[in-house]
Amino acid sequence: MEPTLPVQTPTVTFETSPDQYKHWKLTVDGAIATLAMDVKEDGGLRPNDYKLKLNSYDLAVDIELADALQRIRFEHPEVHAVLVTSLKPRIFCAGANIFMLGSSSHGFKVNFCKFTNETRLGMEDLSANSGVKMLAALNGICAGGGYELALACDEIYLVDDGSASVALPETPLLGVLPGTGGLTRVVDKRKVRRDLADAFSTLTEGVRGKRAVEWRLVDKVVAPSQFKDAITKRAQELASQSHRPDSGPGITLGPLNPVIDGDRIQYQYVLGTIDRARRVCDLTISAPETAQPTTTDEFVQAGDQAWALRAFRELDDAILRLRLNEPEIGTVLLRAVGNKQSVLDVDRALDTNRDHWLVREIINHIRRTLKRLDLTARSLFAIIEPGNAFAGTLFELAIAADRAYMLDHPDEDNTIQLSVMNAGSYPMSTGLSRLEVRFLGEPESVKKALDHDGPFDAHDAQAFGLVSFAPDDIDWEDEVRMAIEERTAFSPDALTGMEANLRFAGPETMETKIFGRLTAWQNWIFQRPNAVGERGALTVYGREGRPHFDWKRT
């Protein structure tokens, strides 16, 4: 029941590297990296369906941006500031490609926006948690998603050439929202006065020059002749304010090379298997089996082969593939297997060395991957059986899940364990740790659980509130099977809405507002005939004829 026949998007893969980039150029000059957009018109995911004109982007472009940010984090610890700009004269970025959006299915649109939002939030994370400051250098047209990209930077400089402006023309032109954080960041991050934000968000031509500064839309406008000097100078100033530890060299992020065989994807530490008939994915992460780094030197030496980094890069990749390529697989069974102690040893090493740039980046990466899991619109059940490795960092998977089932076996050893890493190293987008969110109603239980010495068996785990259900060996199989069967029979949409509400108990932040308030409204609009119907604004854009609106307000 899509309003227009959506085009099938080919299987999406998320791995790339700078030498393969089609759309971005990443250069590093001392403490300053430059990320320059130069989108190749026929380099999109579906080059026959749309051309990426005027530095407009699709998912292919954003996958490169996300990769470039990873390279800056891990391969370039010397970078303390990033200039985000464009190589096309008088064009910064025209935003998400409208013909791509207009011809994509609802699910693709939603997941495209989710990924781009995660990438933008990753830029803010890079600034806040890695100390790499971001400066948007707008050399020309900057509209819609282009301005939203700029909004994700710490500061925005705009060339003052009499024509360059910033704009959010989505509402007046396309009948949709600036949904990549635009509305939220305008009022909540840049704190533009809400009536001016209202006027701005309906001005197709945008705002330029002095007024753009007065309205707080950009930080500075600079004459074209002085633009290059101004942005270079400002990038240097920002770099000098960075709190990033100054200690290269970086490590290299190699390819993950998963082996894909039908409905099975096998990485080194992560295994995903799909049961298509049941619409269930088993996602298993294995504890390390070999010695892991314990000192900063060993971490640098291990590079991308350290379990803590590799396993979570693999998990991240698996989640993204699942989201985009397997929309019908509605339930994910999370399993952690292997030697619990080896995970706890890794946690100790992460905690001990957390001030080192690389260890900090590894922790940051695990945190972002866990957030990606929180935001994945699939039901997540953790399955905790003998041989499990749900300890410390891996235990976060169990409390990221909607439910955790733990087998209470009379004979076999089945325990879980916490570590110092559960005490706030991986806050959710709400700003609270998963344990804090879990125990909103009894905050003393967080401390109680963390103070507990050693493993929890199923009985203790349930008594401490760490798992949802702990059936014994007689009930286990039936109870878990029935819970899964029941779950997979419910309306996928109701589950998405339910999980998006229950998972984010507690405070809201700009980040949760973007995924909750803004995205939920955008998804609603993405279903509305006024946007996506045969004569909806998004559908008819660029074609003959004007959109046709049902004028009823809701």
Add this chain to the structure above:
Amino acid sequence: MEPTLPVQTPTVTFETSPDQYKHWKLTVDGAIATLAMDVKEDGGLRPNDYKLKLNSYDLAVDIELADALQRIRFEHPEVHAVLVTSLKPRIFCAGANIFMLGSSSHGFKVNFCKFTNETRLGMEDLSANSGVKMLAALNGICAGGGYELALACDEIYLVDDGSASVALPETPLLGVLPGTGGLTRVVDKRKVRRDLADAFSTLTEGVRGKRAVEWRLVDKVVAPSQFKDAITKRAQELASQSHRPDSGPGITLGPLNPVIDGDRIQYQYVLGTIDRARRVCDLTISAPETAQPTTTDEFVQAGDQAWALRAFRELDDAILRLRLNEPEIGTVLLRAVGNKQSVLDVDRALDTNRDHWLVREIINHIRRTLKRLDLTARSLFAIIEPGNAFAGTLFELAIAADRAYMLDHPDEDNTIQLSVMNAGSYPMSTGLSRLEVRFLGEPESVKKALDHDGPFDAHDAQAFGLVSFAPDDIDWEDEVRMAIEERTAFSPDALTGMEANLRFAGPETMETKIFGRLTAWQNWIFQRPNAVGERGALTVYGREGRPHFDWKRT
């Protein structure tokens, strides 16, 4: 493009009184009021289309509940606790009527939920701001909206008869969310652990007895033989903890008796006129012209005729009629006219006497009405011309608006003015005052504006950031006309989403989460074929055949 042919709902009016109630019985016994639900099956808004069985409700039922709460606030200052229960044996409330929902248009569903949400939040407001504690006494079946009604109370007692349970069966049975605050209040108010909330929200049969207490879903379960005594005792305890000033008698809320003539509705202080061709409503509120109460005795004597109460009761009624009965009127021009000084005098009287129960209730009512305006999905432009009365309390209308246009006239006097009432007496649902939200980016401007002595002319108003635009007399007419024409040409859905984001800059609260996160997701689901399509779960409920789902998750 509604998925099923929606039934036309007759024009809705919102005024009623206890002697006209069909569905509720309000009795007052000293400090305890009892609000007992006894829904008349054929007393709904469209009695030919659905029967309100098992104490299920529609908008007609909720309008009476909202009225009863108003009576408790104004007519019964002696009430310090309310028992919310049912007169039907073994049935508390089965929730919103499903056949009503299934046969309503999208817009009606959304506005029905908005009103019921406002009523539930009004119950919490009654507890927090009037000191009237609410106790839900669940004497039997309590499902969906029934449990959501209970969740809006301070405490929940459930009869322990072996069958009575609380349940949120929306997701498993209907493919929608418990959207009247249910999901939010379970985790954010009652702080049910999120994995247990997940299990609970998928259990059609709900949870009863001891487990309901353990999961924090109810506060107490009581054997049937002791139920009446237990709830009476608890209501008395709650009443004794109330901070409501103990000083009757109440005042009587008489009917508003607006005169309706075609597209014009005339109350005593509020005038609404609709320009159907332009899809614009002019909503004008007049300042008082007669002497207003200045002492508490005078307030009691004036009763419902005091301007501060009457004018905002009228405004509230006008907003509700507009929402439900005029969906195509997308833009509201807010005007305040008359003697500014008389509004400032009222503000002084409100401020001076704010500790008196009645004045407190008047201020509470104005606050709730302004919140209702914030939540109204229509574009709001304040129009400030000579003769305007945008001062103090009425100035809140100008900053509740998406934009305010103020005529900068060279000859005629056109000024606005603040009062102490703008300094936090009417917080938004975010918890901040409208001035604080306006100046998120420059908090010092709040104090600057409030410290300013006397009126602001158009130039000052703009310099202080209090209005959006101040065209002079040459540009005024064209600029305002063009702004309105432009606004009314945009996609109504995009505007709804845009305004819902920009108006609520700043922090989120449980209240804003209900209207932002929860409602936005519910509205999305209310558009999805899995819920409302021909074979959607909401559509087929109670008919032959099972729902058909598109399994794709988004």
